[in-house]
Amino acid sequence: MPTVVSLFAGVALVLCGLFLHCGAVFAQGEADRLRFETEVRYVRGVIAHRYLPARCLRATPGRTKEAKIDRLARDIVRAVWEVFTYAGPIKPVERPESLLALVLAVAEKESDFCPTATSRRGAVGLMQVNYPYWRKRYRTLSVETLYRPYHNVLFGTGVLLDSIKRKGLVRGLCEYHGDRHCRRLSYVEEVLVRFLEHERNLARLASLLDLIATESGRVGRRGR
Numbered sequence: 001m002p003t004v005v006s007l008f009a010g011v012a013l014v015l016c017g018l019f020l021h022c023g024a025v026f027a028q029g030e031a032d033r034l035r036f037e038t039e040v041r042y043v044r045g046v047i048a049h050r051y052l053p054a055r056c057l058r059a060t061p062g063r064t065k066e067a068k069i070d071r072l073a074r075d076i077v078r079a080v081w082e083v084f085t086y087a088g089p090i091k092p093v094e095r096p097e098s099l100l101a102l103v104l105a106v107a108e109k110e111s112d113f114c115p116t117a118t119s120r121r122g123a124v125g126l127m128q129v130n131y132p133y134w135r136k137r138y139r140t141l142s143v144e145t146l147y148r149p150y151h152n153v154l155f156g157t158g159v160l161l162d163s164i165k166r167k168g169l170v171r172g173l174c175e176y177h178g179d180r181h182c183r184r185l186s187y188v189e190e191v192l193v194r195f196l197e198h199e200r201n202l203a204r205l206a207s208l209l210d211l212i213a214t215e216s217g218r219v220g221r222r223g224r
Contacts, residue, residue: 035209036077039100042205043073046104046198047113056114059147072115072149076103076126079153083161090165097206101198103127103157105191106176115149121178125149127156130178134159 047069062068080103084096093099110128111117118124122132124146134155135141145151164172173191174182182188 031209034212035206036081038205038209039077039097039202040070040073042202043076043100043104044070046108047073050108050113052112052114056116058116060115060149072113075148075150076100076107076153079150080157083154083157087158087161090161092169093161093164095203095206097202098199099157099161101202102160102191102195103153104198105194106156106160106173107153108194109187109191115152116147125152125156127152127160129156129159 048066052065052069057065057068057072060068060071062071077100080100081096084093084099089095093102107113107126110123111126113126115126117126117128119128121130123130124143126149129146129152131141131143131146135143141155146155160172160176163175166172167175169192170188171182173188174180174184177184177187179187
């Protein structure tokens, strides 16, 4: 997928430039901030390469389409980080960037990153959360809440991880898609192809960030 490869290269160049101009030691908080912003930049690029009708972003804060996509990307990354912090590593999503890659793959397949997407069966939002089913279990859950990208990803990712924890990756994805007997494996195949692509790119960026943190620490120690 040339667009994703070029996107990775662009983000990597920004990080390399940052390192060349940085002589300070990265504290943990600064490293986390840099990692967050790097993942936001990656997600923003992924979404920007999709065609999003104006109706998809009408409820997303921001004056311009670029600002709305940036807000959408931040909501996705923030929700994924929170879920991973709470749930911890679950095979095969044992690192935060792996979970983000999986969420991107599912959201891309389910809604094409359209926060206002609604299926004929009542599934809503980025992750196409099955609202008619879940409102029976959570009476306070509102459809308005699920149309908000942050809450949709928060809830949808929690449901997805629960399925994967109980049934493994393939059957967990089938269950999330409403196919408990895995009769439509084409859905899983498409999600997994996208997952592996995003995971590879995000893992490279994470390795680059680790290198930056290590090398900047050495620069800081030499400067003392």
